[in-house]
Amino acid sequence: MTSLDVRETPGPPGITTGFAVLLAVACGIAVADIYYAQPLLEEIGRDLGIGPAGLGFVTTVTQVGYFLGLLLIVPLGDLLNRRILIPAGSVIAAVALVAVAVSPGPVTFFVASGVVGLATVVQQVIIAYSAVVSDPRSRGRILGIVTSGVVIGILLARTVSGLLSDAFGWRSVYVVSALLMLGVALVLGLRLPPELPDRPRVSYRRLITSVFTLTAHERVFRVRSLITLFMFAGFGALWGSMALPLSAAPWHLSTSAVGLFGLVGAAGAIGAARAGALADRGRAQWVTGITLALFAVSWLPIAWLPHSLVPLLAGIVVIDFAGQAVHVTNQHLIVGIDPNSSSRLIGSNMAYYSVGFGGGAVSATTVYSTWGWGAVCVLGAGFSVVALLVWAVDRISAARTATDEVLNGVS
Template structure:
């Protein structure tokens, strides 16, 4: 019997079963928590006016948030393999509540940079929950369960922009962060009461856990490839979303933050497809599906570059971008969770830390490209990151054909 099956049996013996209600609770939690990372994107232009900052300076708010997320995942997500997860989740939600208040009360750029970094560090609850869902699911339904939980996370990512655009446009960008702080505090209270206790699958010290992460990177080529591909795709994703507010507030659109946020609703098509992607990953080769979704992502940038002056071109591009990036992420996570079952939190740490380092790089490059070359520079920068992702994927397929 594997360590993983022992861990599942131990959980079930304690009354933990993977019901539809529990999956739904995990999905909602992931969506509300991850939204903290994306509220700033449609509000960047408004924040820039508050702090009298240019597009590159204010774009660093997104960059620091994503860097913080990578740091938080490295520090806290591995604890999911050695600590009781409910308590860990509750502590993290309390911490992010304080961090969000820090953003809401920021008085200058340095303040909001530090507070945004703190928001990223403490907004890692989804990456504690996803390995838990994978642990509790049977092998035959793991892709479906991951897809269901991920659909909540993806809805959170997309709707965060819409909600932030509406609240920011109506009541000012600070109000969005006050609302987010209240939501996180409420989640902490609810999950403390409802989320069942979990039991760690690995009997390791924190130092051993961190050391084993390096060993996983060295010994698992699929983990390295999936992580690097994910970083490049999410980098291309962040290039677009960091720059969109600046593009839409000028010619030919002249849209405010409310309208910019509505483009997040368009990506719901991709989020709605997440459970289907998970089922397909259970039935077909996830690694081949990654290649397909990379090509879909690249197609989105062709729409942005050649048809971005028309609203419908942006809309089609957003649908393809979200579907491609999210589909590749679900397929990659399905692949890596099967590598070393007792180390799922650590595998997820490597994948997601690399993923969000790529996102932070994309945020910085996106605002920099906009500052220098406007929209065509943004499209070229994002497109290059996607092409590099396809090259990494292709090299891995040639080297590891099995």
């Protein structure tokens, strides 16, 4: 263990900013694995003989694997030693990525893609680990840094895959990503501090049913997960369908050019990293309300895409800034329920993310094919407003409860 990673001082444990950045990079590398295919669908289809009707399964299979991983693997972080679980998951992901790269046909490709999705949930185990070893007084700031790696990885995956594919073919994307995952396994296997002792023992059955029990019994989890669901549905509506109008008239942008828009979104996500620090100072609700409002308003400039790209760029910066700020705040409050159960809390919350993002992307592409980009923006704004309403109703309910308690105390 080095002084760079964990502060051996009296009081709560903690990790340094430098080590949090390392964990953020590892998270970004891992989560990108499930998004590389999105700009490569046509090329993969031509090479493997997958028809237009089957191309949708390329993304779907990976996302299904990811969803199952959130429910079945991430909660294991509360049961097993994360110093073993994280490198092992990274190696399995690397092997699956190699299998994708050498796939001779659709069956091998789909099976390997499902395993990629299943194994790359290791980045959520990393986030849960960072929450556990963080000083409670700076947990929000650390989570802000680490989770920014996830958002940036999602956004830059399309840029990287487009550039590599244009230069060396789509298979090269998965070879490079496999090498990166092996690097993650090696570095974190050597650098992760020892597991914290005396963790409560919980049955695996109880772990994998946490998403249901937490939703039923924990108000903070329930509210924040509903916000996650609808906010990421809006996020999925944008990033799951934006390539369609950009590659059509009047823009006719290439795969690489469309991927570069991820760089703009990444800039917005980086800017939101301080949201966690505000949450540490007790301003989580204030941050949530303002940024959810920004998230909804950002659809106005995004709607200008058919006419001008400048408002679109501004809207992308705002929506990614707001989305990351809300996401960090959500996880800060959810982990606060019980930091020792961070894996099941984060895994269960991210199950809502997976459903929201996937559902938003699918519904947006369907709406676009029928009614065009304007309807997609109405849909995305609608998801955003629902997320804001969930927060507002919860705040009103909390205020009424507090008032009733005061009145009952006086009486």
